[in-house]
Amino acid sequence: MTTHVPRAAPGTPSPQVRTRSLPWDFTGAGGHRLSGRLELPVDGEPTAIALYAHCFTCGKDGLAAARTARLLAQRSTAVLRFDFTGVGGSEGEFADTDFSGNVADLVCAAAALTERLRPPTLLVGHSLGGAAVLAAAHRVPGVRAVATIGAPSHPAHLRRHFSPADRERIRRDGVAEVTLAGRPFRVGEGLLRDVVEQPQRELIASLPVPLLVLHSPDDRLVDPSQAREIHDAAGDGASLVWLHGADHLLTDRADAERAAQLISSWAAPLLAAPG
Template structure:
């Protein structure tokens, strides 16, 4: 997944830092991600979601609001409405690249800002909120004790997440004046609300208010015991999975037709967690799964082992080949089942580098239907013509090169 740094001009003329995550394959759509209050574009949840969407063919722009992260400007001079304006400017920067965003994603206060921005961006097809407040003024709860000083002095330094930020009176007045529920009632894009029942910063009733205020199409998915910042890798991964499964219903993701004679495409394995063995497996823009090792070998057992995928290819290809032949012949084959076992353990072979024995696959085929003896025998012969079978029995060559 190519990821490049770019800048664009924010609402007040400052240079805002952004990262554009591009698909390796066809670019099918574009998303815009708005981070949480006082966070940055590089939080774990944003990175994970961007990576998954890019694997689906969706480019993702995530940026730092004015005065945060690597963006220019003073946080003290910003407010909720300026965040919305920054989002609109980010969408314009994408449109200037012929990448007009159709999917908007916002985390926490960024989710509230995304809802308001969607009403200003007519090309938006889908909106996703993650742990978002129904009322932007909810963010004031983070520094309520400082409100008297902010009102008296015009601004005050507060500590959020252990870091100092100077919050202005204008910010407080602006979030208090924002009416998100009125905007939700007129929202045209599809809406997905993601929220954790145990969120201690933005309670789950906010999700209920957002969901009830919006019109259909709308969806709600609980994030169970995730925290507000989606800090655990498993939770960030789940959020990414849900968004990618949901968005394809509302955003056109039809890939361009491959040229005649083109191979099926590239299968990519990317580390999901460098501390273990879990791999994101992406095949083209539409198919995603996991590869992993069993718990006994240091994995998390969230996906098949590499040898499991090898056996899967043989089993699936065998079943498909038998079905195609029986269908062409008009034979009464009701159901095919293929069981394949492989006499190796990937984790063990990876450690020992074993190469001196021939691989053996045990394949058992079950054919249901009113087939006679000759038909069953013929289908058993056809199984050996499966392309994966022939590939495994033949000699293969793997050409490897290191790329940047």
């Protein structure tokens, strides 16, 4: 199923988002302390628990992650967002990380939620984080729904963001400093090799739960054709919704609100069904 959702008219007022935000650190797959934040509804107990994976190098406090988590929490879904190993406030070296490690960190985050609160039933991922939740869904007991925002159909798409010269320096030296989104990062050869080796299409095709694919037809970083590939690979259990007018990073608050509302409305009957 494919749906088109228009953007709100300019000047449309945004509701005041009120949530409780708590530090939530836990141990990641590599033994490092990972920095997380749990977003909770202000009033009452959450009706669902979600786990949010941020985009490549963005971190848990990026606009899309923070806004989407808070808006979902306003709609009674508690959300854990965290920095992957080597990013933001988390320990570890970014140069030593790869896509498989991000997936493993998600599994550890789910285990921490299960131990300290209750198992997450919704996985949400933005961009490369979307690819990560698609890969992690098979390894998270109790998950009932997965939603992606601007995700590539395969993590190997990440290689396109490195110039041929950067890829050659990384290959030659094993690790090299490159500029990503205007910031310097030390990137290891393992990352570029690991993304290519992922069986992503097989994982999407065998996804055990319903999938919501959100993508902007105006996305200039991850081509909209990637969303169609995910949707088609997932088959009858997937829904594709176009976020007209949004950019890849959901830098406009109204676009983050729209994404959160769509995810919440779509997931509500799935998460409320008897286990």
